[in-house]
Amino acid sequence: xxxxxxxxxxxxxxxxxxxxxxxxxxxxxxxxxxxxxxxxxxxxxxxxxxxxxxxxxxxxxxxxxxxxxxxxxxxxxxxxxxxxxxxxxxxxxxxxxxxxxxxxxxxxxxxxxxxxxxxxxxxxxxxxxxxxxxxxxxxxxxxxxxxxxxxxxxxxxxxxxxxxxxxxxxxxxxxxxxxxxxxxxxxxxxxxxxxxxxxxxxxxxxxxxxxxxxxxxxxxxxxxxxxxxxxxxxxxxxxxxxxxxxxxxxxxxxxxxxxxxxxxxxxxxxxxxxxxxxxxxxxxxxxxxxxxxxxxxxxxxxxxxxxxxxxxxxxxxxxxxxxxxxxxxxxxxxxxxxxxxxxxxxxxxxxxxxxxxxxxxxxxxxxx
Amino acid sequence: xxxxxxxxxxxxxxxxxxxxxxxxxxxxxxxxxxxxxxxxxxxxxxxxxxxxxxxxxxxxxxxxxxxxxxxxxxxxxxxxxxxxxxxxxxxxxxxxxxxxxxxxxxxxxxxxxxxxxxxxxxxxxxxxxxxxxxxxxxxxxxxxxxxxxxxxxxxxxxxxxxxxxxxxxxxx
Amino acid sequence: xxxxxxxxxxxxxxxxxxxxxxxxxxxxxxxxxxxxxxxxxxxxxxxxxxxxxxxxxxxxxxxxxxxxxxxxxxxxxxxxxxxxxxxxxxxxxxxxxxxx
Numbered sequence: 001x002x003x004x005x006x007x008x009x010x011x012x013x014x015x016x017x018x019x020x021x022x023x024x025x026x027x028x029x030x031x032x033x034x035x036x037x038x039x040x041x042x043x044x045x046x047x048x049x050x051x052x053x054x055x056x057x058x059x060x061x062x063x064x065x066x067x068x069x070x071x072x073x074x075x076x077x078x079x080x081x082x083x084x085x086x087x088x089x090x091x092x093x094x095x096x097x098x099x100x101x102x103x104x105x106x107x108x109x110x111x112x113x114x115x116x117x118x119x120x121x122x123x124x125x126x127x128x129x130x131x132x133x134x135x136x137x138x139x140x141x142x143x144x145x146x147x148x149x150x151x152x153x154x155x156x157x158x159x160x161x162x163x164x165x166x167x168x169x170x171x172x173x174x175x176x177x178x179x180x181x182x183x184x185x186x187x188x189x190x191x192x193x194x195x196x197x198x199x200x201x202x203x204x205x206x207x208x209x210x211x212x213x214x215x216x217x218x219x220x221x222x223x224x225x226x227x228x229x230x231x232x233x234x235x236x237x238x239x240x241x242x243x244x245x246x247x248x249x250x251x252x253x254x255x256x257x258x259x260x261x262x263x264x265x266x267x268x269x270x271x272x273x274x275x276x277x278x279x280x281x282x283x284x285x286x287x288x289x290x291x292x293x294x295x296x297x298x299x300x301x302x303x304x305x306x307x308x309x310x311x312x313x314x315x316x317x318x319x320x321x322x323x324x325x326x327x328x329x330x331x332x333x334x335x336x337x338x339x340x341x342x343x344x345x346x347x348x349x350x351x352x353x354x355x356x357x358x359x360x361x362x363x364x365x366x367x368x
Numbered sequence: 369x370x371x372x373x374x375x376x377x378x379x380x381x382x383x384x385x386x387x388x389x390x391x392x393x394x395x396x397x398x399x400x401x402x403x404x405x406x407x408x409x410x411x412x413x414x415x416x417x418x419x420x421x422x423x424x425x426x427x428x429x430x431x432x433x434x435x436x437x438x439x440x441x442x443x444x445x446x447x448x449x450x451x452x453x454x455x456x457x458x459x460x461x462x463x464x465x466x467x468x469x470x471x472x473x474x475x476x477x478x479x480x481x482x483x484x485x486x487x488x489x490x491x492x493x494x495x496x497x498x499x500x501x502x503x504x505x506x507x508x509x510x511x512x513x514x515x516x517x518x519x520x521x522x523x524x525x526x527x528x529x530x531x532x533x534x535x536x537x538x539x540x
Numbered sequence: 541x542x543x544x545x546x547x548x549x550x551x552x553x554x555x556x557x558x559x560x561x562x563x564x565x566x567x568x569x570x571x572x573x574x575x576x577x578x579x580x581x582x583x584x585x586x587x588x589x590x591x592x593x594x595x596x597x598x599x600x601x602x603x604x605x606x607x608x609x610x611x612x613x614x615x616x617x618x619x620x621x622x623x624x625x626x627x628x629x630x631x632x633x634x635x636x637x638x639x640x
Contacts, residue, residue, distance in 0.1 A: 128401075160494060163424040170432030174404065177439055181397060191441060196436055203432070220421075220494055376542055376552050382548050387554045387577055391561035396569060405571045406554070410580050413550070416542065417587045419599055422606075426580070434576060434613040441569060441617040444552035444624065468556040475552040479545050483612075489594045497603065500596040512607050519611035526618035530625055 009300045048143060063155030067144040075288040079106040081322075082329055088200045089333040113284075116277040124274065128182030133275065133282040136175035140289040142168040146297050148223045150306045150313035155328065161222040162214060165297065169252070172290065176261065176271050179283070183274030191270030192338065195261035198251060201347035203260075206248035208355035211242040212362040213301045226305035235302040242302045244351055246324075249294035251347070253287065255328055257335035258343060295324035376416055383409035396442050404435045418491040547588035554581035566631045568623070572616050579609050 042043040054263040080095065080103060087094025093100030120129070146161035158164060173196055180192020214220060216237070217228035228234075235242045251258040262270030272283045299305055306313030340344070382405060389402035407430035414423035501509050560576035583602040585590060590598025625633060 158422045160424050167424045167428035387557040417591050432609050433617050435561040437613050437617050441620050444621045460563050500600050505600050518611050519615045523614045523618040526622050530622045
């Protein structure tokens with residue numbers, strides 16, 4: 001079929017450039033007509049939808065589109081940055097072949113992951129196994145909706161934004177457990193169990209370290225928290241809370257030194273051992289998005305969010321966020337993995353009492 | 369029907385089906401996830417009732433705390449994987465149906481004969497909830513904190529007991 | 541606008557399902573889950589009532605009930621784990637040591 005097409009093409013156009021030009025022109029106009037028709041139909045549908053549902057829907061869809069762009073762009077960048085930072089910390093160069101400074105490496109990686117076969121092991125608990133990679137994305141998207149990237153660049157300013165992020169972040173644990181339990185595999189299950197006990201332990205100090213910020217900002221809306229930091233950043237008045245939050249953030253995103261749920265040397269890959277291809281890359285994407293989100297929240301709560309001189313707010317926001325992400329990557333090549341009892345003891349016996357004391361002192365000082 | 373109402377109906381269906389699934393499913397872990405679906409749906413209903421703070425607390429407490437604890441308990445105490453179908457006694461089923469029918473008729477009569485005339489109020493903000501707790505119900509609030517401390521101590525005691533080894537269960 | 545009767549109906553449905561679950565199932569964890577379900581069902585009623593009757597009381601009650609539910613979960617699940625160690629399984633009709 002294909003060869004026949006090619007022969008026909010050669011017979012008609014192969015020798016004659018003018019004919020080829022005409023053919024291409026015809027093709028171009030045909031495409032234009034089809035596109036115009038499509039445009040007209042889509043326009044009709046969109047206006048009908050607008051009349052029915054109002055501009056809220058458009059705003060929401062645009063916001064979601066923007067969020068998806070940030071999610072994918074961030075993951076592509078972080079995959080490259082992770083390898084580059086790791087390389088330089090070990091006095092290597094890191095990826096350099098694909099594109100300038102290896103910048104296109106992550107695109108090549110993602111194409112490879114997309115092209116791989118998606119394998120579903122036979123004895124897997126199907127509904128849980130299939131649902132886990134999707135569910136792990138819900139908290140990322142919810143958090144992205146309320147994060148203020150700039151004074152006006154926010155999908156929606158919800159007046160219980162902080163509680164919302166904290167509430168939905170617990171879905172990550174459920175998704176990880178689904179993955180661990182669903183793929184009937186002891187490594188996965190142990191990874192899931194570890195992840196649950198770790199996140200129970202570290203969610204509490206995280207909450208307790210955000211509460212002083214809420215008390216000082218007198219609001220649960222993320223935008224008002226940023227606006228409340230106008231003379232000085234909260235990191236200057238709440239250094240202890242910032243440190244506790246950051247440690248908990250590293251633990252919540254399962255990064256080294258707290259990466260026990262997916263410790264490569266003990267459990268093959270933890271809860272996503274049995275996943276392959278696109279499903280695995282969804283977990284990967286969620287992990288990098290989570291890192292971005294916890295750092296963005298740290299920026300919002302403690303580092304003044306989008307506030308900063310000269311440069312526009314978005315630039316400041318991303319600068320601060322990626323500086324924090326760099327620190328997390330730095331941790332990875334500095335600290336060895338902790339033991340599990342050390343991990344739990346550190347949270348229950350040190351971080352939680354410290355956060356409580358910090359909360360108490362803050363409350364007392366605010367009322368003075 | 370507007371978009372909001374469509375979503376409302378969907379949430380209602382999700383809540384009801386999740387509740388049914390939690391009761392009827394054979395696998396314990398599926399029952400837990402169905403229950404969490406129901407709880408999340410109820411959180412969505414709270415948003416429709418203009419109490420966003422309570423909706424978030426519902427999700428935080430039921431999905432984040434109770435759900436994770438349930439999963440933990442299932443992993444520590446529950447039977448693994450699938451189990452054979454359990455059957456309650458027949459009389460219990462009849463009793464259950466009778467009770468549900470009775471309560472439903474009762475409810476239906478109440479609903480039919482006492483329509484609410486008053487219109488809805490505006491959004492219940494977080495600060496209003498806080499004021500109401502500290503102005504009108506400070507005693508209940510303090511009692512709740514006492515209850516939480518007591519339950520923490522109780523859970524710790526149970527943990528210590530289980531570490532000492534189980535007491536012998538006598539057969540007679 | 542959504543009529544308040546719909547909320548009440550849904551709440552009744554969930555409460556009834558919870559009652560049936562408590563009566564029919566023997567697994568203590570499932571019974572516990574049904575109780576949580578019934579608590580939440582009552583929560584819907586209370587909040588709907590407090591919204592349509594212009595009162596904050598229902599909201600506060602639900603808030604306190606959630607806290608109680610969380611505390612109950614902590615102790616209850618600790619008891620289940622302990623029972624499982626003793627009896628190998630938490631079927632409510634097999635746990636009859638205190639029965640006279």
